[in-house]
Amino acid sequence: MIKSLPTKHLLLIAAVSILLAIVLIAVPEEKSTNNTISVEASFEVIDQSKLVFQDLKKPIPNSKVASSTSLPLNETNYIYEIPTPDTLVKKNSPPTFKTQSVEVKAGDSLSKVLSSEGVTAQDIYKVSLADKTQKTLLQMRPGQTLNFTTNETSSELTQLTLTLNRLDSVTFERNGDKFDRKEASRTPEITQTYKEAEINNSLFVDGLKSGIDQPLLIELANIFGWDIDFALDIRKGDSLSVLYEEKFLDGEKIGHGNIIATQFINNGRTFQAIRYETKKGANYYTPDGLAMRKAFIRTPVDFTRISSKFNPNRLHPVFKTTRPHRGVDYAAASGTPVKAAGDGKISFAGKQNGYGNVVIIDHGKGYQTLYAHLRGFARGTKRGARVQQGKIIAYVGQTGWATGPHLHYEFRINGTHKNPVTVKLPNDDPMPKSDLKNFLPYAQEVVTTLTESHSPSFAQKLALLKN
Ligand SMILES: [Zn+2]
Structure with a gap:
């Protein structure tokens, strides 16, 4: 770092260091809490001298030094006014802060990112304490950004921001011995x-x-x-x-x-x-x-094909007699979720002879749907339970009189069976x-x-x- 400074600055640093040395010797009662004057302390002074450089940039007029000077300076030389020691040395140098920005990668956690940047485990703990209800930091995802500021001298964490997306961020600000959590959202401009x-x-x-x-x-x-x-x-x-x-x-x-x-x-x-x-x-x-x-979804299951259509005069595949097929059979893999076709109340959930495991839902206004041959019921599917359209109520199986896994689905209006594929579905409320x-x-x-x-x-x- 020192090498990169122009020669005249080096000279200044030297001058400043000497001045500081004098000051330190001359004022012994101004003991720092450290027992030794470390190398870092003198770097602090170099840092401070930045202020001095600012002042020194203004040359004193009419003070050009002849080019025959012995100083090995290659540009026009000026005599600089060296500030008095009092303006140079302050009792406490202002803390300097470092802000860093890290993109979250797969497998990253808050402590992994922060500890690798020198943040203490204690500070990481304090931040997560401020987030313990929302747990936003626990759920950070790859691509999000962590910005954090530390005190360069004490390496104390002073602020941390997790940018969730382009609009939302969460900030943790040090407040004494704890952190305050604050959410921020930007509002996008909306056009038609x-x-x-x-x-x-x-x-x-x-x-x-x-x-x-x-x-x-x-x-x-x-x-x-x-x-x-x-x-x-x-x-x-x-x-x-x-x-x-x-x-x-x-x-x-x-x-x-x-x-x-x-x-x-x-x-x-x-x-x-x-x-x-x-x-x-x-x-x-x-x-x-x-x-x-509409008040009903047309098909309550993701099916591969319709294996048997609605047919009031069908020959039953098991009994080989004319038995009406009063529903539609949707072939699907065993275990495929079955959804409630509409909002309603479960009026039956259990076993019924040929149907095997069956669910019947009452939708009000005379509408009823029936789901048969189920392998099993979803949690909460029992008589009297209220269900909403699309809620998973059971799983496809082949219980009862069934030749393969499928959902037998019936749609009844005022007790009359309708073809679920073509019935005109009522609008929602x-x-x-x-x-x-x-x-x-x-x-x-x-x-x-x-x-x-x-x-x-x-x-x-x-x-x-x-x-
Ligand atoms: Zn059937």
Whole structure:
């Protein structure tokens, strides 16, 4: 370090050191707590001399020294005013701090990162104590950043920040003998964006081509998924338009926000969905205020194939007699989770002859669903328990009269068996009347914005579709 300093600075350091030596000798009562004057102490002075360099940069006018000087300086020489010892030596030098930034890697823990940078185990313990409720530091993940500041003299940790993502961070600030924990979140700027796409291959292929990113396409598929089977129903010439929010941070796009409104024309049928928030949360509704979400999911299991269709006049595979098949059989591996098709209350969970292990759910308004041949039940599946749509209630098996692992699923309305594959599923609970009053004019406004955003060629195509 000393080598890199210009020669004149070296001279100054020498001068300063001598001055300091004088001061130290002259003022013996100013004993430092250390018994010895260590090498570090004199480095402190060099550090302080930075202040002096600042002062020395101002040469005293009219004091040019002739170039014949014996000093081996190669630039114009000045006579510098050397400050008096009192301004040089302070009783306590101000502490200097070092801030470091470390990216968390796989297998890193707080103590691993900090201890390798010289932070004491005691300080690491104190920080984790401040985080003991939230445990954010325990859950830090690769790619996140740790910034921390230590006192260079005492190596005491003074501040630590874990940056979780571009928006959120947690800071631990030393407060005496403990640390205070503080969370911070930045708010991204939100703008409205419009995109449109003609679907000729699939929602995903053509959506991506039109600049709609994948997470947004997945959301769109979920919004319309109650009405459109994106694997089977898509026709060449279908069209999609969407009004949504984009999030920006420091002028850079960091992701999308909510889908405000969207329209999909599938095989001549128009579906429009508008996001609206009620006391029950945010949901998507038709412009008339009907929920896009249906009260039931169509298939309560991820199946490989339908092994037996709904058929009131079927020949039973085991009994070889005419026995109606009043449900649908979904072949699936043994152990595949079975979900509740809709919100409701379990009215039966147990064994019934031919059904084997069976669950029956009452959904109210005369709707009932039945799940049979189960290998076993999920925790909490018992008579009287309330379930929500999509909750795992049991697992596929082949108990009862079954020739292979499958789910036998029945859908009953007021006691009558309906074909679960084709039955018209009721919409989810309608929007409360008090919300509807505000929603209807809002929906109209948003749909107008969406329509007015259509490009001329897109609008022309839609007009042709409607004729
Ligand atoms: Zn069956």
